[in-house]
Amino acid sequence: MTKSTRKVALLSGASRGIGAAIAANLLAHGWAVSLGCRTPSEVEISDGDNQLVxxxxxxxxxxxxxxxxxxxxxxxxxxxxxxxxGIMLPVSVLEASDAEFDRTFNVNVKSPMRMSRLAWPHLQASGSGRIVMMSSLSGKRVKGEHSTLYAMSKYAALALAHSLRKIGDNSGIRCTAICPGFVATDMGTALTEVPAEKMTQPEDLAHLIRTVLELPNNASIAEIPVNWTVEDNY
Structure with missing residues (x-):
């Protein structure tokens, strides 16, 4: 086992979109990154010494x-x-099958919970461990009928983030939920007719996430709602 001189971030869903932007930002600012992907061959960033796929x-x-x-x-x-x-199945809570419910919650909630348990001792050892939960504004309000199953999962992900933040307080572990609206990714552009150039850009979220990771322990940020336009309360 080698000991990195850089701080190390585990990042899921890292091959494209928001994940790829986060990886690029962290690597450019002195972090090492471990990228977890369903298809590792799709990762386009290459930094052998400071990157693992x-x-x-x-x-x-x-x-x-x-x-x-x-x-x-x-x-x-x-x-x-x-x-x-994360995944978004365009189905309402009344239409969703048990299999669709299980798939959505397994990806958006259960796996993050398990990964947090596995990483916890190492985040404690860091002394300034950080967890970022990519939630959504759909985890703070329910809008479209066919996004209600997704919203349920993101409400749960938001509660998971607050739970981890509470449990980690005395160990120097800080957990922050990032809650964006439409983002200019494949998923975001498929859900709306808003032009991609008007949406929040993946690079903007990457900047916010690195800022959260690098704040000192005496700055504990619970949530950051981010929207591409003005919306009541957000």
């Missing part, structure tokens, strides 16, 4: 411990965990 599938719990183990073998530490992987 591992197979990770939120629907396959066995890949979680393997990813943790590979990260520790390469870097010897874990300082941050960024839960970015």
């Amino acid at each position: 591992s197979h990770f599938d939120a629907l396959d719990a066995s890949t979680e411990q393997a990813w943790i183990d590979a990260t520790l073998a390469k870097f010897g530490r874990i300082d941050a965990l960024i839960h970015n992987a």
Whole structure:
């Protein structure tokens, strides 16, 4: 096992969109990154000394411990965990099958909970461990009928973030939920007719996330709602 001189962040869903932007931002500012992806070959960023790409599938719990183990073998530490992987099935809570419910909650809630448990001792050892939960404004209010199952999962993800923040307080672990509206990604552009250039950009969220990771322990940020336009209360 080697010991990285850089802080190390685990980042799920890192091959494209918001995840790729976060990885690029962290690497450019002195972090090492361990990227968990369903298809590692899709990762376009390359920084061999400070980057690890591992197979990770939120629907396959066995890949979680393997990813943790590979990260520790390469870097010897874990300082941050960024839960970015997620899915949105365009189905209402009345239409959703049990299988669709299980898939949504397994990816958006259960896997982040398990990954947090696995990484917890290493975040404690860091002394300034950080967790970022990519929630959504859909986790703070319910709007479209066909996004209600997704909203349920993101409400749960937001509660998970607050729970981890509470539990980690005395160990120097800070957890922040990032709650964006439409973001200029494949998923975001498929859900609305708003032009991509008007939406929040993945690079903007990446900047916010790195800021949260680098704040001192005496700055505990619970949530950051982010929207591309003015919306009542957000």
